[in-house]
Amino acid sequence: MGEVILKTNDLTVDFKVRKNIFGKADRLSAVQNVNIEIKKGEIYGLVGESGCGKTTLANAILGFVPITSGSIECFGHTIDAKTKASEWKDVRRHMQTVFQDPYSSLNTRFKVWEIISEPLYIAGERNEKLLCDRAASLVEKVGLSLADLDRYVFEFSGGQRQRIAIARALISDAELIICDEPTSALDVSVHSQICNLLLDLREEFELTYLFISHNLSLIKHITDHMAVMYLGEVMECGATEKIFENPACPYTEALMSAILEVNPKKKRERIILSGEARSPINPPDLCRFANRCPKACEFCQTSPLPPFAKLSEDHMARCHLNYK
Ligand SMILES: Nc1ncnc2c1ncn2[C@@H]1O[C@H](COP(=O)(O)OP(=O)(O)OP(=O)(O)O)[C@@H](O)[C@H]1O
Numbered sequence: 001m002g003e004v005i006l007k008t009n010d011l012t013v014d015f016k017v018r019k020n021i022f023g024k025a026d027r028l029s030a031v032q033n034v035n036i037e038i039k040k041g042e043i044y045g046l047v048g049e050s051g052c053g054k055t056t057l058a059n060a061i062l063g064f065v066p067i068t069s070g071s072i073e074c075f076g077h078t079i080d081a082k083t084k085a086s087e088w089k090d091v092r093r094h095m096q097t098v099f100q101d102p103y104s105s106l107n108t109r110f111k112v113w114e115i116i117s118e119p120l121y122i123a124g125e126r127n128e129k130l131l132c133d134r135a136a137s138l139v140e141k142v143g144l145s146l147a148d149l150d151r152y153v154f155e156f157s158g159g160q161r162q163r164i165a166i167a168r169a170l171i172s173d174a175e176l177i178i179c180d181e182p183t184s185a186l187d188v189s190v191h192s193q194i195c196n197l198l199l200d201l202r203e204e205f206e207l208t209y210l211f212i213s214h215n216l217s218l219i220k221h222i223t224d225h226m227a228v229m230y231l232g233e234v235m236e237c238g239a240t241e242k243i244f245e246n247p248a249c250p251y252t253e254a255l256m257s258a259i260l261e262v263n264p265k266k267k268r269e270r271i272i273l274s275g276e277a278r279s280p281i282n283p284p285d286l287c288r289f290a291n292r293c294p295k296a297c298e299f300c301q302t303s304p305l306p307p308f309a310k311l312s313e314d315h316m317a318r319c320h321l322n323y324k
């Protein structure tokens with residue numbers, strides 16, 4: 001694995017939502033003090049239940065939502081809440097995205113070559129032949145044919161549209177590709193094809209992926225490092241193998257217990273979490289999982305989350321249990 005290409009330092013994103021009865025805007029805490037490190041050439045997984053802030057974290061890295069506090073070090077820049085748009089533009093050209101839903105993320109009125117080459121067009125390239133040639137150089141790499149370049153996006157299936165989206169992500173020679181649940185809107189029959197395509201392209205183009213998914217088996221299978229998020233906070237992070245082997249936070253344990261294991265020796269007892277997740281609006285300064293945690297003690301209900309404990313090389317968790 002190569003050098004660190006992206007590092008977040010206490011990255012926090014709050015959204016101002018409706019005003020409360022005192023006329024003050026409430027704070028929705030979507031991402032709180034997140035510290036992750038992504039190394040060149042790796043696949044970094046991000047997991048956690050719906051609403052825990054995975055997409056917001058990705059959007060903050062891409063500059064699509066404003067940072068409230070903290071910073072991002074990437075591609076020779078340090079980005080924070082005060083960073084100017086021109087600097088963002090320079091950082092963003094190193095990154096591209098593959099979104100969850102290729103039905104809504106691609107403009108169906110465009111031809112395939114126009115969609116694939118759009119990032120170059122946005123960057124100012126107006127030579128149509130060059131744009132078309134660049135699209136042609138990628139279309140077969142993602143499993144489509146040259147004849148497809150002149151067809152409209154609405155003529156393609158979901159899996160084919162995702163292949164178009166992947167070619168589009170590659171055209172500007174981005175180094176980091178952020179895949180936000182790239183298979184979850186697709187028919188299950190094409191999940192493995194799209195994943196295998198992404199893995200092949202990583203080898204060929206020396207790409208790095210931030211890979212967001214609800215599918216823990218997939219995360220286990222393809223990622224090198226991962227972070228587990230709950231209500232905006234990272235609870236556990238490190239080498240994927242170590243986390244799956246020995247989850248150190250009860251929330252990670254509950255997530256992992258839901259995986260279907262073929263090997264009977266590795267089967268865990270399923271942990272069913274009861275209760276509702278807390279509201280992300282003005283959350284108390286406690287472990288955000290405390291009201292559902294099967295192992296919560298009195299301390300968890302009264303004290304803020306402790307700092308990360310280093311459990312082994314490349315494995316950290318933030319839980320009171322690790323300090324007992
Ligand atoms: N623009 C916004 N304004 C206000 N709240 C927002 C905004 N975007 C996201 N949120 C809130 O931030 C929290 C995190 O949302 P986010 O979409 O990042 O979750 P997620 O982990 O990606 O969920 P999913 O797995 O369902 O995609 C949620 O409570 C969501 O309602």
Ligand code: SF4
Pocket residue numbers: 249250251287288289290291293294295296297300305318319320321
């Ligand atoms: S800090 Fe306490 S409540 Fe939070 S996950 Fe650990 S044991 Fe559970």
Ligand SMILES: [Mg+2]
Pocket residue numbers: 054055056180
């Ligand atoms: Mg999301």
